[in-house]
Structures are given as C-alpha cells and as structure tokens.
Amino acid sequence: MTERYRGMNASGTGTLTDEDHVWQSVNDILLTPVGSRLMRRNYGSLCPDLLDSPMNDVTRMQLMSAAVIALAAWEPRIVLDAVDVTYSASGAVTAALSGMLTETLEKSTGTVTLRSTGNADN
DSSP states (O other), X not given: OXXXXXXXXXXXXXXXXXXXXXXXXXXXXXXXXXXXXXXXXXXXXXXHHHTTSOSSHHHHHHHHHHHHHHHHHHOTTEEEEEEEEEEOTTSOEEEEEEEEETTTTEEEEEEEEXXXXXXXXX
C-alpha cells in the first residue's frame, strides 16, 4: 500500500505512516482551542475550554461531544465510533478514541491526553 500523506512529525524527526499522520492531526485538533488560530478561527475543539469544568459526568459527556464535533468538522480521514473520556486522581484527562480510517476502511484506535496533570504549572 502506498502512503498518501507526508508531513512533519510534530514530536521529532522521521516519517509518519498515513495512520500516524491522522492521529497527529486528531491530537492537534483536540488540543487547539477554537479561536486561537489567527487565520482559521473556527479550527480546533472546545475540549481545552472544558478542562477546567468540574470532573463529573456532564463535563465528561461535553468533552466527548466536543471531540466528535471537532473531528467531524476538521478530520475527514477518520470516522469515530467510540469516544471514552477518563479522569485520573491526579487530574489528568484522557480521551480514548476508535473509529475507521475512511480511505482504507481499516479500524484504528488512539489516545489523546487532554491534560497531563492537575498541576497549574504543568
């Protein structure tokens, strides 16, 4: 199978497979606050804005919805079938996502750390 996408690896050097390129894009979309990109104000997700909300089921559902809406709008190479947001005791917030890559029709899963710890200086 030939690769369709070539791009910069955000975490260092080297090449990315098509699937890695999609997940790098998913990570960027979910961690970018809407309104923070100068020439593309609608790009990103509401996830960063929800991270300071109470860690309860309502916020968890809002985070899952924000992820689905943002990825449906900005990443057509994946269609999600499951999103699970979990909170840790330290305050970390993680989103486990699974779906189908639209160009290869293969199942794919990934995890995005929305917040690594509850510390204000991290």
